[in-house]
Amino acid sequence: MNMIKRIAAMGLAISVLSGPLSTLAADKKADAKPYKLDKCIVTDEKLGEMGKPFAFEYQGQEVKLCCKDCKKDFDKNPDKYMKKLADAEKGAAPAKPAAPHDHSAGEHSH
Ligand SMILES: [Zn+2]
Numbered sequence: 455m456n457m458i459k460r461i462a463a464m465g466l467a468i469s470v471l472s473g474p475l476s477t478l479a480a481d482k483k484a485d486a487k488p489y490k491l492d493k494c495i496v497t498d499e500k501l502g503e504m505g506k507p508f509a510f511e512y513q514g515q516e517v518k519l520c521c522k523d524c525k526k527d528f529d530k531n532p533d534k535y536m537k538k539l540a541d542a543e544k545g546a547a548p549a550k551p552a553a554p555h556d557h558s559a560g561e562h563s564h
């Protein structure tokens with residue numbers, strides 16, 4: 455009787471555990487350039503520390519943000535952040551973060 459529940463729980467656990475690795479197996483993102491930084495391109499915060507990073511694709515480039523809220527900032531000026539990303543990948547001096555970003559605020563789910 456508990457078999458189905460168990461399988462469902464296992465499936466959940468696997469999908470959580472395989473999170474970062476699953477990008478390797480995902481064929482649908484094969485054309486997108488992988489995001490190489492370990493920090494949010496908007497606020498420079500380390501990814502993963504505040505929960506699962508928010509990942510999306512912009513013009514063939516994978517982008518990862520510390521959370522969904524940063525996507526709003528990204529959308530306001532995507533060119534700026536894409537340039538920042540390109541500079542960061544080249545090892546150029548990082549630009550200053552756009553704005554202070556407080557994760558302790560209640561509006562965050564993490
Ligand atoms: Zn962020």
Ligand SMILES: [Zn+2]
Nearest residue numbers: 520521523524
């Ligand atoms: Zn955030």
